[in-house]
Amino acid sequence: METADLIFKIVFVLGVFGVSLVIAMYSTYAERKVAAFFQDRIGPNRAGPFGLLQPLADGVKMFMKEEIIPTHADKALFILGPSIAMLTACMTSVVIPWGSSLIINGKEYVMQITDVNIGILYVFGVVSIGVYGIMIGGWASNNKFSLLGALRASSQMISYELAMGMSIIALVMMTGTLSIREIVESQPGAHWNVFVQPLGFLLFLICAFAETNRTPFDLPECETELVGGYHTEYSSMKLGFYLFAEYINMFISSAIIVCLYFGGYNFPFLNSLGLSHNLTAILGTVLMFGKIFFFIFFFMWVRWTIPRFRYDQLMRLGWKILIPLAVLNIVITAVVLLFKYDLWNTSIN
Amino acid sequence: MSKIAFFVLAFLSIFSAMMVVFSRKPVHSVLSLIFCFFTIAGHYILLNAQFLAAVHIIVYAGAIMVLFLFVIMLLNLNAESEPHKTSAGKIAAVVSGGLLLLVLVSVLKSTDGLQLSAAPDSQVGMVKNLGMVLYDKYMLPFEVSALLFLTAMIGATMIGKKELD
Structure with missing residues (x-):
């Protein structure tokens, strides 16, 4: 690797990392503002203009609070829990293509940290490790509410991972690749996958809500039944990490939804504007972030609109509705693909 | 590296x-x-x-x-509630473990003289190649093992159902 490549990669990695942290930080602010709007309140407006410094104030508060590790807790695992949650939240952004490519000094730099040819599987792998952060934290707290929360979280995440994987299979069958970049490139202009895979998109969206433990699937931290769920015993920045990881996950899942179903950095008429390559790429990235912000807003919109499920409803939805629908989607996609392939073959001969 | x-x-x-x-x-x-x-x-x-x-x-x-x-x-x-194992069980575990070690060592020893049949190919484990091999050359074994999994799944469901009735 040349020095220029290496510098670009390092800058890009730090940039992606910084941007995801800042977006997660301001998602907390946005969430409170959105909630306030939905409930006809004003929301945070004391720290800075329009309360814009509120996330910073919250962060400082989190760091300054006393750290408490319960006496009967397994100390090492108690610390490991939030660390894993934060680590896995930050790991997924590696395979997401944030833009097409930039040409600097006649050299092309791809705006993606790494294009693994099994990108989607990598995302699933990281998501499935994410369960451990919650499970270990909940168990190590040595508190029955924490344990119950952790068990709920893990059984929910395993159940919805299945439906999520199956909803993706139909998409992979269509595009014929597991690389997220190639999937994005297969939907130029307005040929977004959501128009050909509406059912798959719906399934994926529901499962994304369940995987990020957001309402209506936030039973692991259901305060009316479980105090605080798996993070009941946590305080200070360790609690902060759990909460923060949720917001990073929300950002990343929005980004993945946009990449898989909404064309990523593609936008109608973007390439026919006649702009230079770099400008098109930057505009594409900006538009992609626009789509991502819409989905983050959508997450919040749902949270403040829909009440949470009961646990048996959650399991029934996962196993008896989503998985059969995902299988149906696979079968329909397969039949359509076969039909199209046959048609294509006969028209050639 | x-x-x-x-x-x-x-x-x-x-x-x-x-x-x-x-x-x-x-x-x-x-x-x-x-x-x-x-x-x-x-x-x-x-x-x-x-x-x-x-x-x-x-x-x-x-x-x-x-x-x-x-x-x-x-x-x-935890340590207190751990069931106490009988010495017969311990001896059986040691003997079977030792036998397994013996088999593994003998198998590994016999691989010393083996030569690699093909030059290492960096693309061999990629999804595309793996899929081609699985669905082309080893189609039947692949499907049979899928059936095996299906049977196991149905079996697990049956066992789970029995408890409910």
Whole structure:
């Protein structure tokens, strides 16, 4: 690797990392503002203009609070829990293509940290490790509410991972690749996958809500039944990490939804504007972030609109509705693909 | 470079595998086993089998070990409540373990003279090649093993159903 490549990669990695942290930080602010709007309140407006410094104030508060590790807790695992949650939240952004490519000094730099040819599987792998952060934290707290929360979280995440994987299979069958970049490139202009895979998109969206433990699937931290769920015993920045990881996950899942179903950095008429390559790429990235912000807003919109499920409803939805629908989607996609392939073959001969 | 990575991974996988046996708390054993699976996934990547590595992590570390951890967390095992093992059982375990070691050593010894039949291909473990081989050359075994999984699934459902009635 040349020095220029290496510098670009390092800058890009730090940039992606910084941007995801800042977006997660301001998602907390946005969430409170959105909630306030939905409930006809004003929301945070004391720290800075329009309360814009509120996330910073919250962060400082989190760091300054006393750290408490319960006496009967397994100390090492108690610390490991939030660390894993934060680590896995930050790991997924590696395979997401944030833009097409930039040409600097006649050299092309791809705006993606790494294009693994099994990108989607990598995302699933990281998501499935994410369960451990919650499970270990909940168990190590040595508190029955924490344990119950952790068990709920893990059984929910395993159940919805299945439906999520199956909803993706139909998409992979269509595009014929597991690389997220190639999937994005297969939907130029307005040929977004959501128009050909509406059912798959719906399934994926529901499962994304369940995987990020957001309402209506936030039973692991259901305060009316479980105090605080798996993070009941946590305080200070360790609690902060759990909460923060949720917001990073929300950002990343929005980004993945946009990449898989909404064309990523593609936008109608973007390439026919006649702009230079770099400008098109930057505009594409900006538009992609626009789509991502819409989905983050959508997450919040749902949270403040829909009440949470009961646990048996959650399991029934996962196993008896989503998985059969995902299988149906696979079968329909397969039949359509076969039909199209046959048609294509006969028209050639 | 890959040699250093191999030795670090090999050390970590053997160390974590030993921690599974030696650690006092069952939950720590399970966590070491999960870590061991990760190092094995690392070995797969060194062998250019990216797909296998990803599936290994999703299936073993992500699903099966979560269920292990589930059961052990709910049982809440610790040193005091641990059931006392009889000495006959211990002797049987030692004998069977020793026999397994003997078989493994003899198998590994016989691989000394083997030559690699084909030149290592860096693309061999990629999804495309793997899919071509699985659905072309080994179609029947693949489908048969899929049937086997289906049977196991139905069996598990049947056992689960029985308890309800």
